[in-house]
Amino acid sequence: MKEKLNAKDRIIAWPRMGRIDIPLKALVQALGAKVVIPPANSNEALEIGVRNSIEGICLPYKLNLANYIMALDKGANTLMMFQAPGSCRLGNYTKMAQKTLKQMGYDFDMVIFDMYKSKMVQTLQAFWHVTHCLNPYCYYKGFSLGFNKLFAIDTAERLLFYTRPREINKGDAEKCYHKWLKIADETNSVLKAKRLKRQVIEDFKKIPIDKNKKVPKVYLTGEFFVLLDPYTNQNIEKELGEMGVEVQRQIMFSDWLEHVLKPSIFYRKESHRKRCVRYAKQYMKRAIGGECIETIGDTVYAAKHGIDGIIHISPFSCMPEIVAQNILPKVSKNENIPVLSLVLDEQTGKAGYLTRIEAFIDLIKRRKNNY
Amino acid sequence: MKQQLIYKKIGIPKALSYYNNYPFYYGFFTSLGVEIVLSDKTTTAIINTGTKYVVSDTCLPIKVYAGHIINLLDKGCEAIFIPSLQSTGYKINNCSKIRGLPEIIRNVINRPFTMIEPTLDKTENINFYDFCAETAKALGITDKKEIKKAISFGWEIYDKFMEMTQSGINYKEALDNAINGKFIKKTVDIVKPLSVVIMGHGYNLFDERISLNLIKKLEKMNVKVYTSLNIPREKSLSALKQLGEVQYWANELELTGTAAYYLLKKKVDGIIALSAFGCGPDSLMVDEISYHCKEKGMPLIHLTIDEHTGEAGFVTRIEAFIDMLMRKKRSLIVKKADVVKIKREKILTGTVK
Numbered sequence: 104m105k106e107k108l109n110a111k112d113r114i115i116a117w118p119r120m121g122r123i124d125i126p127l128k129a130l131v132q133a134l135g136a137k138v139v140i141p142p143a144n145s146n147e148a149l150e151i152g153v154r155n156s157i158e159g160i161c162l163p164y165k166l167n168l169a170n171y172i173m174a175l176d177k178g179a180n181t182l183m184m185f186q187a188p189g190s191c192r193l194g195n196y197t198k199m200a201q202k203t204l205k206q207m208g209y210d211f212d213m214v215i216f217d218m219y220k221s222k223m224v225q226t227l228q229a230f231w232h233v234t235h236c237l238n239p240y241c242y243y244k245g246f247s248l249g250f251n252k253l254f255a256i257d258t259a260e261r262l263l264f265y266t267r268p269r270e271i272n273k274g275d276a277e278k279c280y281h282k283w284l285k286i287a288d289e290t291n292s293v294l295k296a297k298r299l300k301r302q303v304i305e306d307f308k309k310i311p312i313d314k315n316k317k318v319p320k321v322y323l324t325g326e327f328f329v330l331l332d333p334y335t336n337q338n339i340e341k342e343l344g345e346m347g348v349e350v351q352r353q354i355m356f357s358d359w360l361e362h363v364l365k366p367s368i369f370y371r372k373e374s375h376r377k378r379c380v381r382y383a384k385q386y387m388k389r390a391i392g393g394e395c396i397e398t399i400g401d402t403v404y405a406a407k408h409g410i411d412g413i414i415h416i417s418p419f420s421c422m423p424e425i426v427a428q429n430i431l432p433k434v435s436k437n438e439n440i441p442v443l444s445l446v447l448d449e450q451t452g453k454a455g456y457l458t459r460i461e462a463f464i465d466l467i468k469r470r471k472n473n474y
Numbered sequence: 475m476k477q478q479l480i481y482k483k484i485g486i487p488k489a490l491s492y493y494n495n496y497p498f499y500y501g502f503f504t505s506l507g508v509e510i511v512l513s514d515k516t517t518t519a520i521i522n523t524g525t526k527y528v529v530s531d532t533c534l535p536i537k538v539y540a541g542h543i544i545n546l547l548d549k550g551c552e553a554i555f556i557p558s559l560q561s562t563g564y565k566i567n568n569c570s571k572i573r574g575l576p577e578i579i580r581n582v583i584n585r586p587f588t589m590i591e592p593t594l595d596k597t598e599n600i601n602f603y604d605f606c607a608e609t610a611k612a613l614g615i616t617d618k619k620e621i622k623k624a625i626s627f628g629w630e631i632y633d634k635f636m637e638m639t640q641s642g643i644n645y646k647e648a649l650d651n652a653i654n655g656k657f658i659k660k661t662v663d664i665v666k667p668l669s670v671v672i673m674g675h676g677y678n679l680f681d682e683r684i685s686l687n688l689i690k691k692l693e694k695m696n697v698k699v700y701t702s703l704n705i706p707r708e709k710s711l712s713a714l715k716q717l718g719e720v721q722y723w724a725n726e727l728e729l730t731g732t733a734a735y736y737l738l739k740k741k742v743d744g745i746i747a748l749s750a751f752g753c754g755p756d757s758l759m760v761d762e763i764s765y766h767c768k769e770k771g772m773p774l775i776h777l778t779i780d781e782h783t784g785e786a787g788f789v790t791r792i793e794a795f796i797d798m799l800m801r802k803k804r805s806l807i808v809k810k811a812d813v814v815k816i817k818r819e820k821i822l823t824g825t826v827k
Contacts, residue, residue: 159752159753159757159760160757160761192754192755202765386577387574388577389574391560391577420754425532425571426570429578430577430582432581432582444529446531
């Protein structure tokens with residue numbers, strides 16, 4: 104950038120991942136900056152991403168790049184992104200995106216913070232750099248709003264997974280979920296945000312459900328971005344829910360963020376990652392980056408806690424998940440739990456994908472009735 | 475008093491880290507008194523066996539690795555050395571598949587054998603000495619003096635090997651000489667009309683089956699070939715910095731560093747990038763270098779290999795690339811010659827004062 108951007112002139116954007124936009128928007132707005140939210144991932148976004156990135160890169164990057172381009176077109180001039188060197192190609196995303204966007208002739212400032220081994224300090228620095236906000240109350244308000252919204256959204260999502268296969272009137276749970284997403288987005292005071300979670304739980308309780316229905320339970324594991332992004336995973340949670348399957352997903356955004364940001368002294372209970380490392384011990388002795396160890400650990404955990412099946416999804420050529428794919432057949436055999444591995448790329452046809460899921464669910468149901 | 479060894483023989487598969495680190499491994503294990511059993515050369519049969527064990531999305535080098543492990547087990551090896559090279563510097567990590575090599579092998583091959591699986595992870599403060607000590611401990615040696623002696627002997631052989639390759643001796647000759655304790659130096663350097671640099675991982679490039687004998691094929695076409703072994707690591711690192719890049723991958727110097735060095739020196743006529751299909755780090759590194767190549771006007775070809783690569787198509791692409799380089803160079807020379815000719819004519823006719 105030729106001349107330095109004033110904090111006041113900054114218009115901030117970040118790539119989409121799940122519903123991260125709601126809490127981040129709250130945080131940045133509390134710090135007094137303007138925000139642009141790129142449109143949700145769609146075929147159009149993917150096309151833009153594919154056109155401007157190299158062939159061999161993984162799917163999340165293509166979508167991230169498309170988000171940047173769309174946000175810049177909408178008037179953003181500051182892009183934010185975290186990186187985690189040492190995990191996988193993710194650490195290279197920002198570097199590549201910066202180069203590609205500069206080549207395309209965009210003028211912008213990219214603020215990057217490490218999520219690996221320096222965490223909280225760098226995160227705060229990044230937000231300070233973007234907003235130049237000195238008021239500690241604003242930080243308190245922002246983070247508190249952000250986290251509370253995040254927890255509320257995650258709770259809503261968990262309840263949605265539980266309610267969807269059991270609901271009597273089709274579509275109730277979905278409607279309720281979207282309603283709360285909207286409310287969470289609009290909430291603007293800390294007190295109200297703190298109350299959100301309880302309100303969500305109460306509201307979901309009101310939906311009439313069939314409590315005695317026998318519902319098979321499926322764990323979703325795999326790559327973080329693909330799990331959280333409904334466009335990329337072709338809305339697998341909804342499809343499964345409508346097939347009458349309860350989905351459980353262990354990787355939630357708030358859990359991950361808490362694990363990453365919180366110093367380990369403040370942990371009240373065992374974090375998800377630690378549990379995974381403990382359960383995966385028989386199969387893996389070391390973490391190898393990405394979410395590989397989480398995938399394996401969750402599979403073993405699921406097998407020991409009465410879950411009926413595992414669906415493992417990953418983008419094409421994702422390195423850590425290929426290792427997981429290699430390990431999963433043995434886990435499946437030893438722990439006696441069916442596993443379906445799905446690989447996604449920009450050309451995945453939905454029909455073939457659904458057929459495989461349906462066949463898998465049939466298998467689970469038959470297996471469950473036999474025992 | 476000498477400690478009792480648990481395993482007298484140790485198997486090392488001829489794949490992945492073998493190609494870059496074998497001189498060190500050889501010195502280290504022989505100094506400890508352990509005999510090394512190597513697997514056979516990579517063949518199509520080995521690749522096919524390896525492919526049966528791992529999932530189809532896995533890249534070729536890992537498939538080859540699994541094939542070599544089976545080959546070693548068929549030879550009757552009880553202990554196999556499978557290192558997990560997590561990171562070679564602070565926040566400089568390897569590819570996940572190399573990091574999790576022992577995890578893959580443990581879970582895909584269901585045959586009884588002992589894995590010697592030391593970890594090298596400088597980000598987590600597991601240093602090189604710990605790596606060696608872990609290996610020695612698995613073999614039954616905990617004496618610090620002996621381990622240190624073995625390490626220094628390993629480095630001695632490795633340094634000799636590197637010095638030989640840097641003087642221009644080819645990989646195989648240098649390896650044989652280093653292991654036999656000999657030292658030779660190339661004195662005469664034959665000048666060839668064209669020279670290229672191949673950027674590729676050692677385990678792809680020096681494996682004659684995987685690379686389809688690329689180096690020899692190029693030499694037959696009268697092309698001088700440079701590889702990552704021809705330059706010291708420091709030089710490639712500084713070249714990388716000069717281009718404005720930061721080292722991110724542990725084996726980045728083999729690819730980007732080497733290419734950057736020759737790109738800046740303008741010593742070569744073209745760059746050949748050799749990578750396995752679906753290789754994560756390579757996809758980024760080749761892109762990075764091709765960006766700089768475009769800026770500097772250096773021709774680059776990206777060759778992708780997998781287990782099905784047909785040799786005929788491969789050769790055609792290389793030939794076409796070399797032909798193109800030749801034509802480019804010739805036209806440059808002709809242009810220069812023309813300039814000289816015109817000048818001479820002008821002098822003769824007296825138009826130039």
